[in-house]
Amino acid sequence: MAEKILVTGGAGYIGSHCVLELAEAGYVPVVIDNFHNAIRGADALPESLRRVQQIVHQPILFQELDITNEAALQELFSKHRFSAVMHFAGLKAVGESVQKPLEYYRVNLTGTIRLLETMKAHGVRNIVFSSSATVYGDPKYLPLDENHPVGGCTNPYGKSKYFIEEMIRDLCKAERDWNAVLLRYFNPIGAHESGMIGEDPQGIPNNLMPYVAQVAVGRREFLSVFGNDYKTDDGTGVRDYIHVVDLAKGHIAALKKLKENCGCKIYNLGTGTGYSVLQMVQAMEKASGREIKYKITGRREGDVASCYANPALAERELGWKAAFGLDKMCEDLWRWQLQNPTGFSKN
Template identity: 65%
Template sequence: MSTEYVLVTGGAGYIGTHAVVELLQAGYNVVVVDNLVNASMESIGRVEEITGKKVPSHQVDLLDKEAVKKIFQQYKISLVMHFAGLKAVGESVQLPLLYYHTNVGGTVNLLEVMKEFSVKNIIFSSSATVYGAPQYLPVDEKHPTGSCTNAYGKTKFFIEEIIRDVCAADKEWNAVILRYFNPVGAHKSGKIGENPQGVPNNLMPFVAQVAVGRRECLTVFGSDYDTPDGTGVRDYIHIVDLAQGHVAAMKKIQEKCGCVVYNLGTGVGYSVLDMVKAFQKATGKEIPYKIAPRREGDIATVYADPKTAEQELGWKTTRSLEEMCEDLWRWQSNNPHGYAPAPSSS
């Protein structure tokens, strides 16, 4: 019998690499495609070091449908785990067409090729941004979606709707849509972690870059929110907990689940300043910060109700805030320039 593979799109990225590690350790065969716009193949080499397994990887853009077809011809794919996409909230507000073309267009191509090759199982990397400004807290899966505050969130919402329609049209399809809250941290080994290109869009990589000396000071956007300390409150989830949620979703697909949705979060909200203090405590590094005006599209508070994932996937987070900070710092201090070699001083 020929080997069956899980195709991981965007598998060289931050969440993708951690998911690949967990899949390999759970005994699945994986093939990675990534266009490397926001990633490097160095990360796959690190995954191979961690797992001791080879990972077939291909530089493929989902907008290139013929290249996607070649992967399906070359490997017997049983399921697709779909992470590929642009993900900078601020950039998406400036460049909405790029985000719709890449994220929605790439996904439609992927689904068409899956259909052509009768691969009807998908786990999709969605986002809590589909909920928009929460109408109630904690946010559960029944919370209304679609009132997204930026184009990035809207691409996730539209892709969810497309996947739903595909499943409704053909009952052989199974989809697990996973809505992430804020992934942070890194693998315990310190070999893989978040490696943003340019200025980080997310809080914790920025904090880590200040700690390691790459940036002078953290900018805290908004100190006048209706929260305990005035800064935005979010649900931060350890990246390895998040990745293990995907392995749990693999088992759900095998039950022929149709189209189902789960939040992946901890159910606990921490403010920006809580996170800065926790990082300082875990690392002994001082993080200087300055307060700036709120960013457009940001909301005061959002955190998950993760009960459904626990009940139906048997999954819940186990890693603490302290562990998130320690693991992030191990990755950043071991790799001050991410996957890139240190710049020469000449």
């Protein structure tokens, strides 16, 4: 029997790419999502998952469900026998988290507590958690390895990821039969090479590359570059960008790690290479063959100058390494944007 994996928030950008990789690796993903970051498609399925079905030529099990709804979670776990959970569901906009901290703590923390309690009640003790490099705060040294101090987060979104990591670590310490892999993502970009699924921000993009792609496709007039006075080669912020398909494959490697009764393990998922905002703009100009207009504005609160990973531990212990470089990330992003100028929506 193929193993069933519960994927919370599986209709979102990273979740949908992981669902695709799960299906291709022979698992049976069961997806829950509340449509907070997803567009509704045909047959009450999220449009992203409808397209995943087309790519993998098999149906994807889906239920509309909010992880803060305990009764609905209990019912779901009674219906399916899960071998593990991949937990992506949560609010994720840094700027919005500063304006609505309570909402972020309510959804991200309470939702995760309900999920863990339900897992415990039904004897499911394996979880892969979607964490973030934001838990490191302002880097004390670079590249960032997993031993770097955490918790000095610059916004409630990052703090919610840090608190969830702590909850899961404490749980694994208290109950030895739990296994968890906490994956700290750097900056996922790109799209599946089919061009059928990709990042579709609702409203104004919070992340750099969707914004750059929307300028290239003509949806937005210019890019605002927040600050060019950082201590970097060209003065703009430097980040570690990772192809979303590489990231998704990291989750498959994490699932295999759980099988070793690994306890609680933490891994960076990044490439180890940092690129500046202006380097990313140039790479996207190359991929799209179009000029990308930008204006320099003031620094954005909470941004750090440079942030990139030391991904050696994931390679050593998970056998995982990012395979795709910057050109491939930008080419795949551009194909997605060109084929879907307004994202998953039809207008």
